[in-house]
Amino acid sequence: MGQYQPGQLKRYNPDEIARHYRYRPWLAWGRFLRIIWSFAGFIFSLKWDEWQNQVEQNKGKRATQLRELLTRLGPTFIKVGQALSTRPDLIRKDFLEELVKLQDQLPPFDNAIAYRIIETELDRSISESFSELSPTPVAAASLGQVYRGRLVTGEEVAVKVQRPHLRPVITLDLYLMRWAASWLAPWLPLNLGHDLTLIVDEFGTKIFEEIDYINEGRNAEKFASNFRNDLQVKVPIIYWRYTNTHVLTLEWIDGFKLTDTKRIREVGLDPEGIIKIGVTSGLQQLLEHGFFHADPHPGNLFAMPDGRMAYIDFGMMDQLEEPTKETLVDALVHLVNKDYTDLAEDFVKLGFLTPDTNICPIIPALESVLGSAIGKNVGDFNFKTITDEFSELMYEYPFRVPAKFALIIRSLVTQEGIALSLNPNFKIVEVGYPYIARRLLTGESPALRRRLLNVLFKDGKFQWQRLENLIEIARTDGNFDVVPTAKMGLQYLLSDEGKFLRRQLVLALTEDDRLHTAEVQRLWNLVKDDIQPNRLLNVAIGMLTDLSKESVAAILPKATSLAAFTENQRLNNN
Numbered sequence: 389m390g391q392y393q394p395g396q397l398k399r400y401n402p403d404e405i406a407r408h409y410r411y412r413p414w415l416a417w418g419r420f421l422r423i424i425w426s427f428a429g430f431i432f433s434l435k436w437d438e439w440q441n442q443v444e445q446n447k448g449k450r451a452t453q454l455r456e457l458l459t460r461l462g463p464t465f466i467k468v469g470q471a472l473s474t475r476p477d478l479i480r481k482d483f484l485e486e487l488v489k490l491q492d493q494l495p496p497f498d499n500a501i502a503y504r505i506i507e508t509e510l511d512r513s514i515s516e517s518f519s520e521l522s523p524t525p526v527a528a529a530s531l532g533q534v535y536r537g538r539l540v541t542g543e544e545v546a547v548k549v550q551r552p553h554l555r556p557v558i559t560l561d562l563y564l565m566r567w568a569a570s571w572l573a574p575w576l577p578l579n580l581g582h583d584l585t586l587i588v589d590e591f592g593t594k595i596f597e598e599i600d601y602i603n604e605g606r607n608a609e610k611f612a613s614n615f616r617n618d619l620q621v622k623v624p625i626i627y628w629r630y631t632n633t634h635v636l637t638l639e640w641i642d643g644f645k646l647t648d649t650k651r652i653r654e655v656g657l658d659p660e661g662i663i664k665i666g667v668t669s670g671l672q673q674l675l676e677h678g679f680f681h682a683d684p685h686p687g688n689l690f691a692m693p694d695g696r697m698a699y700i701d702f703g704m705m706d707q708l709e710e711p712t713k714e715t716l717v718d719a720l721v722h723l724v725n726k727d728y729t730d731l732a733e734d735f736v737k738l739g740f741l742t743p744d745t746n747i748c749p750i751i752p753a754l755e756s757v758l759g760s761a762i763g764k765n766v767g768d769f770n771f772k773t774i775t776d777e778f779s780e781l782m783y784e785y786p787f788r789v790p791a792k793f794a795l796i797i798r799s800l801v802t803q804e805g806i807a808l809s810l811n812p813n814f815k816i817v818e819v820g821y822p823y824i825a826r827r828l829l830t831g832e833s834p835a836l837r838r839r840l841l842n843v844l845f846k847d848g849k850f851q852w853q854r855l856e857n858l859i860e861i862a863r864t865d866g867n868f869d870v871v872p873t874a875k876m877g878l879q880y881l882l883s884d885e886g887k888f889l890r891r892q893l894v895l896a897l898t899e900d901d902r903l904h905t906a907e908v909q910r911l912w913n914l915v916k917d918d919i920q921p922n923r924l925l926n927v928a929i930g931m932l933t934d935l936s937k938e939s940v941a942a943i944l945p946k947a948t949s950l951a952a953f954t955e956n957q958r959l960n961n962n
């Protein structure tokens with residue numbers, strides 16, 4: 389007999405859940421028949437289209453039908469639909485587009501029940517906690533509904549109350565899904581790279597995290613701490629005294645949802661500025677903090693009257709490890725530099741391809757798909773096109789999307805979508821790549837500096853063109869200042885760690901038996917406008933005062949050999 393009540397299980401545990409329902413088959417059968425009944429009609433329609441040769445004409449209609457069906461089946465299925473909408477490797481493109489539309493707009497549940505949940509969870513009466521609380525919810529979503537209120541201490545708050553009895557419904561659905569996953573897979577319009585039950589487990593873990601509001605509160609605080617020095621990103625404060633597993637009380641955000649593009653323009657907010665904050669903070673989460681908001685749909689992002697952007701809803705967050713972050717930077721740089729061989733290797737490192745995959749046939753495929761998506765101009769790059777093209781590739785080659793990247797991809801596509809709704813001419817790369825270039829060039833961490841070296845050297849050869857590209861792109865970013873970057877570069881060159889780079893640079897400058905003055909001249913032309921003589925002088929003085937005899941000595945031998953080399957060149961030329 390199972391030891392737990394489904395309402396009590398804190399973490400997703402498929403074995404516990406299975407043990408519980410194995411002894412309560414009537415519950416499982418009741419729900420199962422309802423689900424089967426709903427899906428039977430749908431599958432029949434799909435088959436009917438096939439018999440009638442109407443698959444093409446009806447595919448839009450069927451996709452809509454699927455979305456409506458999931459909505460009717462309740463929170464677990466809505467969440468499944470949302471999760472599947474991030475999986476171009478699993479779901480056909482036409483279905484995907486419809487599932488992306490899945491809104492978790494559900495009828496709100498009874499206020500009296502919600503108020504009772506608040507009182508039980510906080511262990512005090514409503515009036516002891518709140519001096520005001522809206523009589524009806526201001527929003528109802530798949531898992532909870534939100535009230536607007538004021539704490540007895542005066543702060544304006546949002547109070548998120550979880551739908552009652554969510555855990556038993558979700559555990560039962562998960563139990564059935566897991567069981568069905570083992571035999572239903574071949575019948576679904578799926579392209580499976582791995583075991584479907586693992587996907588159910590992945591989903592179960594996430595949804596369990598999402599229905600624990602204490603977890604959400606902690607996530608919000610961690611996220612806020614990552615952005616503590618960023619004056620443009622707002623994260624609501626969590627009021628722990630008024631928060632528990634099923635009730636979350638947080639600072640009310642007064643602003644305009646990014647879905648509300650009309651209002652944003654009407655009140656004179658600058659959509660460009662908001663887009664820039666959104667994209668840059670999104671990249672920071674992925675490439676710097678590694679802790680990212682996995683559900684940044686426009687309803688979860690607010691433009692604030694003071695020009696800041698606020699994030700809400702920290703139920704679904706994910707963590708990227710350091711090597712993954714680094715490989716991601718690599719992949720982005722390789723993508724933009726059109727290094728498809730390296731990119732294919734990045735895909736292996738990131739888990740999109742298994743290590744035993746023969747990447748040779750994939751390289752030209754990547755080139756043809758991504759090359760045309762990016763076009764001649766880096767600025768033409770857009771994630772929507774890339775993912776669309778990619779979902780086609782996934783059917784032909786053994787790609788699979790690791791769970792984390794499903795979230796990341798969705799996050800990027802959504803952010804791009806949001807930006808496009810604010811500015812139809814938006815190019816994610818115009819904001820994104822300057823950020824990456826700036827980070828590489830000003831990278832404070834040794835890991836990032838190594839990345840830069842990897843970018844600048846290919847097969848041991850210095851890539852002048854890439855340095856030019858990087859500087860050119862970084863300069864389009866308002867925050868990029870060439871002087872401190874140059875100073876950091878010089879400091880690095882003179883440091884112990886820069887020994888390798890010094891040698892490589894000398895070799896690069898003198899490669900192919902010639903001095904690469906033309907390249908240096910081009911670089912200089914790129915940066916000279918930004919370098920005012922007096923600022924340069926300050927940097928040089930600063931550098932000289934920082935310099936020790938030893939560090940000068942450290943570069944001299946190389947410099948001497950360069951001098952000897954150039955002298956030789958001169959003599960040869962004469």
Ligand SMILES: Nc1ncnc2c1ncn2[C@@H]1O[C@H](COP(=O)(O)OP(=O)(O)OP(=O)(O)O)[C@@H](O)[C@H]1O
Pocket residue numbers: 492526527528529530531532533534546548624638639640641642687688700701702703
């Ligand atoms: N701090 C806040 N300030 C203002 N409004 C808020 C705040 N928190 C939530 N809301 C409102 O409540 C809605 C639902 O909140 P939230 O997204 O956190 O709920 P959810 O159940 O996690 O929904 P979903 O997962 O479907 O996005 C938001 O779209 C927003 O309108």
